Amino acid sequence: MxxxxxxxxxxxxxxxxxxxxxxxxxxxxxxxxxxxxxxxxxxxxxxxxxxxxxxxxxxxxxxxxxxxxxxxxxxxxxxxxxxxxxxxxxxxxxxxxxxxxxxxxxxxxxxxxxxxxxxxxxxxxxxxxxxxxxxxxxxxxxxxxxxxxxxxxxxxxxxxxxxxxxxxxxxxxxxxxxxxxxxxxxxxxxxxxxxxDMSKLLKRKIYTYNFISACVTYLGAYKGIEDYAASANDDEVRKLIFSVVPELNKALCRVLEVDAESQKTFSDNALKKFSDHNIEDYVSKNARDVARKLRPDDRMIAPANMIIENHGDTHAIAIVIAAAILWGERNEKLLESFASVAAVLTTLSKVNKDSELFKQVERYYTALKSGTTIGSLLK
Incomplete structure (x- = not known):
C-alpha cells in the first residue's frame, strides 16, 4: 500500500x-x-x-x-x-x-x-x-x-x-x-x-475584494452596524461603493492590464458576496489590525494612489480612509501610536502631506468625528 x-x-x-x-x-x-x-x-x-x-x-x-x-x-x-x-x-x-x-x-x-x-x-x-x-x-x-x-x-x-x-x-x-x-x-x-499569474490575482484580490471589504467594514462600523451583510446592503455604504468602484476599476485595468469587462465582473462578484445575508460575517472581525490595512501597499492606500495616477476622483476613497483612522483611534489606540491623523498618513501610509488625498482625509476625519453622515459627505 x-x-x-x-x-x-x-x-x-x-x-x-x-x-x-x-x-x-x-x-x-x-x-x-x-x-x-x-x-x-x-x-x-x-x-x-x-x-x-x-x-x-x-x-x-x-x-x-x-x-x-x-x-x-x-x-x-x-x-x-x-x-x-x-x-x-x-x-x-x-x-x-x-x-x-x-x-x-x-x-x-x-x-x-x-x-x-x-x-x-x-x-x-x-x-x-x-x-x-x-x-x-x-x-x-x-x-x-x-x-x-x-x-x-x-x-x-x-x-x-x-x-x-x-x-x-x-x-x-x-x-x-x-x-x-x-x-x-x-x-x-x-x-x-x-x-x-498569481501575482496579478493576489494584487487584484487585495485591491478589489479587500478594498470593497474596507468600505463595508469601516463605514459600517461608523454607522454602528455589526452584521457584515447588513452593512454591505446599507444605502449610504452602497452609494459610496458605487461612487468609488468605477474609478478603482479603471485604475486597476491600467495598472494590472486586465480588461474592463472582466474587472467589472470581478468587482460585482465581490459586492455580491459581501451583500449575501446567508454568509455569516461581522464588521468588528474585519476591522481588526487597522494599522496593517493602512500601509501603502495594502487595500486602501494603494488603490487610492492608483486612482490618483489615473487622474481619478479620490474623495470617496478618502472617506473610507478617514473612517478607518477614526475606527483605529477608538478601538486600537492608533493615534496614541502615531500622535495625529497627519502622522498616520505621512508615517504609516506614506501619503504626501501636500497632496489632495492628505487634505481630503484630514477634512473627512474631522467631519466624521463630529458625527457628520456619510451621505452628506458624498453630496
Whole structure:
C-alpha cells in the first residue's frame, strides 16, 4: 500500500482549520496542525475532531478527524516538518518572519538528509506573501533553497462558530487558486486550481475584494452596524461603493492590464458576496489590525494612489480612509501610536502631506468625528 501523504498546516485558525483543511482531508492527506496558541492546541489534542459547517444548510458538514497537533517550535512540530510532503502557512503576513525562524531548522535538516525542497504554500491575504516568506527563509544560510514557496488566494469567508470549541462556519466556496508552476506542477488535491499569474490575482484580490471589504467594514462600523451583510446592503455604504468602484476599476485595468469587462465582473462578484445575508460575517472581525490595512501597499492606500495616477476622483476613497483612522483611534489606540491623523498618513501610509488625498482625509476625519453622515459627505 502507498504511504498516505502528509500535509502540515501552520496556523490552526479560520483559514487553516476551516478552509484549507477540508480540501486536504477530502483528498486523503494526513493532517498535522501547528499553532502557537496553547489553548487551540490543547483543544485540538483533546477533541481530535471538529466540524466545518457550511452557511448554506443544504450542503452537508465536513467532519475533520484523525489529525495530529503540535505547539509551534516544539520538537514534535520539528519532526512533523521533517516528514511532511506539503506545508501550508495560514498566518498573517506580519507573522511570516517568525514562521521562517520556526521552520528553518527542519528545512536545513531536510536538506542535509538529501530530501527534495519542501513544497510550501502561503494562505493569507497579501500582495506578495510568498516572496516575503522566501526572503525570510533565505535569511538562514542552512535553509536556503530548502523550500519551494507558492501562494494561495483566499476568497472564502470562514468564522469560528460561537459556543463551540473548534467548529467553523464556512461559505460554500470550493476553489483554491494557487501557483502550481513554482511547485513543479499541479498538486493532487481536489479543488486546487492552478492560476497562471498569481501575482496579478493576489494584487487584484487585495485591491478589489479587500478594498470593497474596507468600505463595508469601516463605514459600517461608523454607522454602528455589526452584521457584515447588513452593512454591505446599507444605502449610504452602497452609494459610496458605487461612487468609488468605477474609478478603482479603471485604475486597476491600467495598472494590472486586465480588461474592463472582466474587472467589472470581478468587482460585482465581490459586492455580491459581501451583500449575501446567508454568509455569516461581522464588521468588528474585519476591522481588526487597522494599522496593517493602512500601509501603502495594502487595500486602501494603494488603490487610492492608483486612482490618483489615473487622474481619478479620490474623495470617496478618502472617506473610507478617514473612517478607518477614526475606527483605529477608538478601538486600537492608533493615534496614541502615531500622535495625529497627519502622522498616520505621512508615517504609516506614506501619503504626501501636500497632496489632495492628505487634505481630503484630514477634512473627512474631522467631519466624521463630529458625527457628520456619510451621505452628506458624498453630496
Amino acid at each position: 502507498s504511504k498516505q501523504p502528509s500535509a502540515v498546516i501552520i496556523g490552526a485558525g479560520q483559514t487553516g482549520r476551516g478552509f484549507i483543511a477540508r480540501f486536504l482531508f477530502k483528498s486523503n492527506y494526513h493532517l498535522t496542525f501547528i499553532d502557537k496558541n496553547e489553548k487551540t492546541v490543547n483543544y485540538l489534542k483533546q477533541d481530535n475532531f471538529f466540524t466545518i459547517h457550511c452557511f448554506t444548510e443544504t450542503v452537508p458538514p465536513v467532519h475533520i478527524h484523525g489529525f495530529d497537533t503540535h505547539l509551534a517550535a516544539s520538537a514534535a512540530a520539528h519532526q512533523a516538518l521533517l516528514d511532511a510532503d506539503l506545508l501550508f502557512v495560514a498566518v498573517g503576513q506580519q507573522n511570516l518572519a517568525q514562521v521562517a525562524a520556526d521552520i528553518a531548522p527542519a528545512l536545513a535538516q531536510r536538506r542535509s538528509q538529501g530530501k527534495d525542497p519542501l513544497k510550501v504554500l502561503t494562505c493569507e491575504n497579501g500582495v506578495a506573501p510568498g516572496q516575503i516568506l522566501t526572503d525570510a527563509i533565505n535569511g538562514y544560510a542552512d535553509a536556503q533553497g530548502a523550500a519551494l514557496v507558492s501562494e494561495v488566494a483566499i476568497f472564502c469567508t470562514t468564522n469560528v462558530l460561537k459556543k463551540t470549541r473548534l467548529d467553523i462556519g464556512s461559505e460554500n466556496y470550493n476553489r483554491v487558486p494557487y501557483n502550481a508552476a513554482i511547485l513543479g506542477g499541479p498538486l493532487p488535491i481536489e479543488g486546487f486550481d492552478p492560476d497562471a
